[in-house]
Each structure stands twice: as C-alpha cells, then as structure tokens.
Amino acid sequence: MAELNVERFYERLNKIHAQFLKHREGSTWNAAHCISIIRGPSDDENIYLKSSMVHHYLFGYELPDTVLTLGKGGQCTVLATKKKCEFLEPAVGRAPKNGSVTNLKLLVRNKGDENAENYEQLLKAAREGENGANVKVGVLTKEFKNSGRKEGSIIIGWEKKLEESSSKIEVVDVTAGISLIMAIKDEVELDLMKKSSVLSNKVLKHGFIPRIEEVIDSSLKVTHEALAAEIDAIIEDPSKINLKVQKDFVQSCYFPIVQSGGEYDFKVSAQSNSGDVKYDVITVSLGARYQMYCSNIARTILVDPPKHVKETYETLLGVYQSCLKAMTPGYPLKAVYGAAVKYLRSEDKEDLIASLPKTMGFSVGLDFRDPLLVLNAKSTVVFREGMVFNLALSFAGIKLSESARSLVNSKSAVKELSKYGLVIADMVSITSNGGEFMTKYGKALTDISYTINDEDEDDGGDEDGKLARKIAQEEEANPTGGRRSGRLAANSSSAADAEGAAERERRQIQLMARRNEERLRELARNSGKKKGDEKTAKAEELDSYKRTKDLPDNVLPNQVKVDMANQCVILPICGNPVPFHISTIKNVVLPDPDAAAYLRINFYTAGMAVGKDAPENIAKLVQKYAPYATFIREMTFRSLDSHSLTTAFRQISELRKRARMKELRDQEEANLVKQDKLVRTKNERVPRLSDLTMRPVFAGRKTQGNLEAH
16 A cells, blocks of 8 residues: 655655745745645646646655645645545654644545535635735646536635635745756655666667667668557566566656658657658657656667768767756756857857757656756756756758768668758756766767668778778679678679679779788888897797697587686687687676676777787787788677676686786896806805895894805
8 A cells, every 4th residue: 555755745845845935925936825736636648737746746646636735834734535634644743843844734525515614724724824914825827727627626616715705815826936846856856867767768779779770771661650659668668678677667758759751840749650761860759757757868860871961960969068068057047058059159050050949958857848947048047956957959950952962872761851850868967067967878970870871972082992982882782692781781782793793803902902012011111110139020829729629628609718727718609619819808898787798808900009018929910910811809798697707707807917917027037137056155254244134024024144245
C-alpha cells in the first residue's frame, strides 16, 4: 500500500511556504494571502497539469478531487475523501519546529451538507489574520473553473464559494511562484533526473541508432511512424535493450518524433508522418519519464552529407557550446539566446539567425515543459543552481543549393533534398561550475555521419587522394568479389567491365608504387640520420612459439588468454587462437560495462607515430614492414562474462609493465662495463678505514664496517 514520506512532504511544503512569505508581494505571487491548490479528477489526456505535478512533488502520488490551502500563518488544510485523508494522516501533528508550516488539518468530504461546513473552515483558514478585509487567494489560473469537472464534486463547490461576493475573495494567479520553486531540484530529484536522462540516452544509443543503421545498411523501407513506434515500445519496456528497469517506473514523455526527406518541424508538439524514411538528413527526438521525472534528447543523423551540410552542422555545434557557457548561475535565461546570436555574428553566419528557433529550451522536471521557464530572447528569470533544462537548438528550413547537391553521388537521396533542418537537444544540469550535460551521447560529426555512396566529384586534395577516390568509385561500380563494407556496397552494380578492370588494376599498381617509393625515401632519410653500428640498427624478429604445439594446452576457442611465461597474449580470431607478443600492444582499455563487458586492444601500426614509450625493437619492426605489410590497429572483444575480460585486462597490463621494466633495465645495463675480479694484496700493508657507516642505510638500521683499498 502507498505510504506518505512525511519528512519529504514537510521539507517541500516548507520550501513552498518560505518562498511564498519571502516574495509574496512580487509579481510571481501577486500579493496573495493564501495558496489554494485545486486538483480535479484524473485526466489521462493531459498528464502535465500543474496541480498534478504539485501533488507528485509533495505527496509522491496524485490525489484527485482534492483541495489544499496554505495560509500566511503556516496552517495547511486539505479537503478530500476519507481514503485520501487516511493516506495523509501520518503527517498530522508532525510539522517540524524549525519550519514555517505549523500544522496540517484534514477535512473529510461530507455529502450530507454538500461540504458547506468544510468550505467555511477553508475560508476561515484563508482569511487568517486579515480581520474581515478582502483576501487574495492564489490559484493555478489555467486549471481554475475547468469545464471538464463533474457537478457536485468537491472542486466545483469550492470554486463557486471563492467567487461568491459574500466571501470577499479575489482570485489571483500563483503559477509562476510554484514553477520557480519546483524548478530548483533537491538531491533526490536530481538523482531521478539523472536516471531519467540515462534512460533516454540508452534508448537512443542502444535502440534507435542500431535500428537506423540496420535500415540504412539493408536499404529497408520503414515509415517514420513505424520507426517512432518501435522506439516508443523500447521506452515503455527497456528490457528490449537489456536494461533492468521496472516497467512501472518508466513511460514516454511523448510519442517519439522521426523526420527526414526535407520536412522538419522541431516543436515538441510535432508528429512523425507516415512517409518512408529517406537516407539524407534524419532527425530523431525522444523523451523518457522515470518515476514521473522527464528527460529529452534529440540528434541529427547525416547520410551522405555534402560539404555544405557538414559545415552548417559544425556551426550548430559551435552555437551549442556557446549557449552551454551562458547557462551559468546568476545569468538570465535570455542570455542563452543572446549567446547563439553573438556566435553566429562572430562567425559571419548572420544568415542562419533567421533559422534559429524562438525558444531554445525549457525547464524540465515533473513537468516536461514549463511554459514559464523557457530559453527565449525575453525571459528575465535567472539561472539558479539545481535547475535542469533541456537545451534544444536547431536550424530549420535551410536551403540546399543545386551546386551542393551536384557533388554527391547520383544514387544518394540527398540529390532530391532541396532544404533541410538540423537539431541537437540534451539535458543540462545547472551547477556551481555552469551547465553540465546529463545526456552524453556523442554529437560530433564523426558520431552522427554515415557514408553509403561516395561523392561523384572531388572537392580538392592532392593527386594521390584524387586517384584513390577515383579507384574506390570504380571499384564500387565494378566489384571484383573481394570482401567489402555492406554500407559502401549498398548500391553496387554486379556488372563487370574487363577493360575498366584492367585500367583500374594499372592505376592501383601505379598508386602502390608511388606510395612505396615515398616510404622508401623516408626510410633512407631516417637511416642516414642514424650513424649507429649495423647490429644496433637491425630489428630483431619476434618468436614466441616455434610451432602451434607449443601453445598452452588450456586455451579455449573464444577466450582471451595471457601467457605470462612466453610474454604473449592469445586472442580468438574466428574461433582460432592467435598469439600476439606483448611488445606489439600499444595499450589496452576496459570501458565501463553495459549489458556486456568490452575489452579493446590497440596495437602499434604504420602510418601513425608509435610514441616515445614504444619498445625500440617494435619501432624498428614497424619501420621495416611499413612499406608492404598490413597492420591490425585495434581489436575489440565483447563478453557477457565481465570477470574473464577484467582478468585478461589486469594480466595484460601487468605483463606490459613487466616488459617495459625489463626493457628499461636492459637499456641501463647496456652501457655497464664488466669489472675484473678483485685480487687482494697479501704481501703489503692494506690501507684501511675502520668503524665507518654508510648512507643511505641498506639493511634498515645503522651498521659499521671497514673500507679497504686494493
């Protein structure tokens, strides 16, 4: 059975009352003498009613058909049904002495006199200390006298009582005051906001991204509505992406929004249409609700983006960072809009100012979007530590010129895109250090950009780059049967042209010869700089096992095994154990585990700096084989058993440490000269110093000895 958290109830009720007393004369409270929170019947069509949010904030639950009043003197009175009064009963008489709220009084609904006596007691509490003068009662104006309420309910009778001339009551709006209080989250709320943000982030990362990649890779036809429905189902049941979250705790803030094909609407009220997803500029926006606390995230997926689209997206990222810096305690909310405009002007991108949204975000919490706390050009409300906002920036209706479209592959859907939009949205927590992201899915160009069709024309670069791109395009048009990326081969033709294949082969040989010649010249220059002897310059080949029988007997087909004795790491490749000497490993990383554990191993490769910490012999081997060998740069292993990969990570790290220490020791000992054996003088008197002590002390305590000269 549901129970009231009495301590939290009074903590938050005192927070409301203290701010009410402090700022009562201001515009946010309109000089009200009393607050009246009127909660009507449950409304599944409108789940973000402010009165419902206040109930969840105070009670942890929604109590429909309830009236709560809070006067200046600290008297809190609640009129409700018997069952709801029983729920609140534990809080009666337990008001903390150090708070401004003095007492909680419960009034049980009385159908006999249609609550006439109860209404009189509520009015008496509202007039407390006013001596018959007109009293201002603060209500949530948008919900006051709602037409959807049933005649005869507690709410209808109370609203009529407030409007009677004999009551001497003036109704004023206190919505702004309530919003400002609830915007500043306590530690419990911030923790729930983080969990909600993580949920939205996980749904995007493990739900939408893999699905859209599958759609693009396989050239599937799926509508925006169908894709949005799949994402909504994941939010409602996170176990579909292996998240262990109770289904009762989560729900969607709104139906996800997926858009592409040139039609973009970045308002939170937008809807996914029934058109098919186009492989051009795809936007997604989704929001999850965890234990009633909301979060939101939005990203743009670029497929075959022209240079113009990439540059515009980079500009949007720059605007985003500028806006984040403006989200600092003490700054007004309108500073965010000002920072965006200032950045665009400084980058000489004033034409994009018209594409900015009028609202760049809003306060988020129990209420998904608080209309009184929005990031626009007019809001004078000040950022305070503990607030949480959804920072949502977008460029809408940007025209894509014919010249920009001409640079993309004729098979790309971007060819038909006349205008496009870009959007980024994240949850931001206001801290003493400024704004901090709570949704951390990558938004860099490399994180959201995909290429399934190469560009038809070059946009500059050296001759080799042009030749390589041309060869790649010809390879796509005339496949040779080798292993290729499914994404790049999505639209390949199976026809083969013998004459084209011969020309392509000739150019490939020409390109390889040119690269090898450049590499050999580089090796020659490096060799000329080194004047060491031939033995020092020669690389030593690695030989850990002479034959496969020498491999350890207990190696399993799909196991990462570390052979400490032979300084080898045995990695499973296609089910076969393949040994790698420890000196070939550059570093090893164990990312934070998710549903499964991951182990990433990076190797020393050609084409990039090996680093000063690389073993000397490996540097020579890389240099030796660079002109013609193929190198493995990185290998990542995934396992549901985190213990095995964690053990392998520790063993590899320890083995690398030992190998490094051995190499340093060998380098130090290389310059040592072997000392001849000492021959003691027997016939002559030996010079001697007696009773000497040594510093530092070897054995942990002072010892005396003699020093002899021979």
